[in-house]
Amino acid sequence: MRVVLSTWGSRGDVEPLAGLAMRLRELGVEVRVCAPPDEEFADLLARAGVPLVPLGPTVRSVVAGPKPPSAKDAFRLAPELVAARFETLSAAAEGCDALLATGLMPAGARDVAEKLGLHYVFACFHIFGLPSRHFPPGSRPGKPLPEGETDNRVLWKADAQRVNALYGGPLNSHRAAIGLPPVDDVRDHVFAGRPWLAADTALCPSQGMTDFDLVQTGAWILPDERPLPAGLEAFLDAGEPPVYVGFGSMAAHAPEGIARVAVEACRAQGRRVVLARGWAGLAPIDDGDDCFAVGEVNQQALFPRVAAVVHHGGAGTTGTAARAGAPQVVVPRIADQPYWAARVAELGIGAAHNGPTPTFESLSDALRTALTPETRERAQALARTIPTDGAMVAAKRLVEAAGTGALSRL
CATH class of the missing domain: 3.40.50.2000 (Glycogen Phosphorylase B;)
Structure with a gap:
């Protein structure tokens, strides 16, 4: 056939x-x-x-x-x-x-x-x-x-x-x-x-x-058996779970200044950052050792090891984070992304950012919701039910x- x-x-x-x-x-x-x-x-x-x-x-x-x-x-x-x-x-x-x-x-x-x-x-x-x-x-x-x-x-x-x-x-x-x-x-x-x-x-x-x-x-x-890069493994092992920030392959026009906003908001919550470069070419804002930039990476292996996933709200990233039991902050911009943001909020497994362009204050508020023990418990409970x-x-x-x-x- x-x-x-x-x-x-x-x-x-x-x-x-x-x-x-x-x-x-x-x-x-x-x-x-x-x-x-x-x-x-x-x-x-x-x-x-x-x-x-x-x-x-x-x-x-x-x-x-x-x-x-x-x-x-x-x-x-x-x-x-x-x-x-x-x-x-x-x-x-x-x-x-x-x-x-x-x-x-x-x-x-x-x-x-x-x-x-x-x-x-x-x-x-x-x-x-x-x-x-x-x-x-x-x-x-x-x-x-x-x-x-x-x-x-x-x-x-x-x-x-x-x-x-x-x-x-x-x-x-x-x-x-x-x-x-x-x-x-x-x-x-x-x-x-x-x-x-x-x-x-x-x-x-x-x-x-x-x-x-x-x-x-x-x-x-698509099952992903690829190991994480050695440098990323070392970064993960060196401290508490970081926050992942990435905006996918359609992120050539990611929110202006999103890297600085995201890194500073995560730091304000006492969290390190894994920053996905994506098509937007996001890069660390300084040489601080609390931020690690990655290219294309095995999200199935990475997401269970992060404190939260900040992303654009694509169906694939939303699903991968949900199956990993990782709390999410969705910053939707186009197409179906507002739908997935709303679902994440309705299910209590994260926060939907209000609007496509986060500020330090707005992203900090969303992160505070995503990083609570109650949100993680709901995210992990849902993960166990997803076929x-x-x-x-x-x-x-x-x-x-x-x-x-x-x-x-x-």
């Missing part, structure tokens, strides 16, 4: 596919993964034993400029990604039985599957982007949502129109070129009726929260679905 997995987005969109690919290979499935050609993503997939099939531009080239991507950039990127999916997936999916797509609105993936007669699955890592009567859509490039409108149904219809404006023209042009009829609603066409949700039910409860009958598998975790087999659950389900589809085509 052969399966192709596809994504375009940050590390949080790629690493789960590496975890799923590893479990599929354990079941004897031949796996191909189409993802952005960033070097660190190739390394992730290499750990899963799967080569990266380049799809679209590198993410770093899009997000790591002097300014955040603009709406104009988004309208230029959307047709580029649609074209890349038709070209790359058409070749990669030849001879496969199923195609699973995730990441930034994967318009084009379902269409390739349709043309080749493959079983298609859309997967997501949170519910934030799925139409719902319970919450409004997030920000998206294009026409603003109706001002003053509070009916979420109306807002989600407007969101569908924004997706059509971004992807509809190029998608239907490529569909016509391969003999397929046009689609009227790109967003719901991509979601395909029954999306898969790769998230834990405690962190991301979904029952009745969206307009879809979701298949919730649990998080797709870690979500990738295998999804792999078995995909094999079953793909096998049924393959038989139906005989």
Whole structure:
């Protein structure tokens, strides 16, 4: 059996596919993964034993400029990604039985599957982007949502129109070129009726929260057996557990001055700091021996040894910290990050920073909440309840679905 997995987005969109690919290979499935050609993503997939099939531009080239991507950039990127999916997936999916797509609105993936007669699955890592009567859509490039409108149904219809404006023209042009009829609603066409949700039910409860009958598998975790760097091990052993501060692969535009604010706030709580450089290139603010800077590191090994994790609120970092039983301070900026910040606060396993730009005072307040014994007790209690087999659950389900589809085509 052969399966192709596809994504375009940050590390949080790629690493789960590496975890799923590893479990599929354990079941004897031949796996191909189409993802952005960033070097660190190739390394992730290499750990899963799967080569990266380049799809679209590198993410770093899009997000790591002097300014955040603009709406104009988004309208230029959307047709580029649609074209890349038709070209790359058409070749990669030849001879496969199923195609699973995730990441930034994967318009084009379902269409390739349709043309080749493959079983298609859309997967997501949170519910934030799925139409719902319970919450409004997030920000998206294009026409603003109706001002003053509070009916979420109306807002989600407007969101569908924004997706059509971004992807509809190029998608239907490529569909016509391969003999397929046009689609009227790109967003719901991509979601395909029954999306898969790769998230834990405690962190991301979904029952009745969206307009879809979701298949919730649990998080797709890529096991990490890498040792921590010797210097970091020595730093951890030299004192009390530090606070980890990092803002992920999408942090090229981290809050201005965040390194100084974070280090000083941690010091005010009597805590040392492990500072993750990330794409923002964060660096220690002085030569004090209470701050240790790291590059890409095994968070699964590190987080159980820290006092708290200060981060941007990506699904992957939130889940890794939760499974480690580490209290969290979430400083959300975009997309699903406010959702994860709210969940951390609701569960009592940390604090949600109010706003995207922390000050010494505001981050100190959040740290005081996260560093209490009561918060740690709740975080560790939750950690004991979180399943870690979500990738295998999804792999078995995909094999079953793909096998049924393959038989139906005989």
